[in-house]
Amino acid sequence: MTSPSNASALAPEILKTWLQEHQNLMVIDVRSAAEFDSLHIRGSYNVPLPLLSEHTDELAARLSSRVILVCQSGVRAEQARQRMASVGLDAAHVLTGGVPAFAAAGGEVVKGKDRWDLERQVRLAAGSLVILGLAGGRLLSPKVRMLSGAIGAGLTFSATTNTCAMGKALAAMPWNKAAEEPTRESAILRLPVQQPHKDAAA
The missing domain is CATH 1.10.287 (Helix Hairpins)
Incomplete structure (x- = not known):
């Protein structure tokens, strides 16, 4: 399994602070729709890894450097970060420990039906x-x-x-299917377009 690099890894406690301090921060959850429905960070957007991989250029064009990629443990989020870096968006961060670690740190999450990740x-x-x-x-x-x-x-x-x-x-x-599976139209084209930033969220 690939772990996030030190430069891109972001601790759950830091993400909690960033979410309070930065309005233009976008959290992209790359897990399946069913996993997202079960538990996700409030305000995050669900773009499953296969969909992100298929439309990486289109997604990257809508994002700035203030992007946090999350999954269950950090593995799929790191894969997404590498995909984004391959098209020029190389300042995205990966949440260490994934959504469960953020919830354990007291972060604001939305809980749904319990499912195995x-x-x-x-x-x-x-x-x-x-x-x-x-x-x-x-x-x-x-x-x-x-x-x-x-x-x-x-x-x-x-x-x-x-x-x-x-x-x-x-x-x-x-x-493992949700009632509504994300599509290019519902998950990518509806994302708000972020304004570019010279610096990362830090």
């Missing part, structure tokens, strides 16, 4: 498949152990490429 679902699915492969290899056929090997190889590839095929597959499951 996507990263937790990936851990459950991967762990269950490894156990299934080991148990099946012992009880059914040694060939079933290849399932565990395939999961291990997949996780290694995921870490190396900083992608997650299992996460994308799980995100498409019915229980």
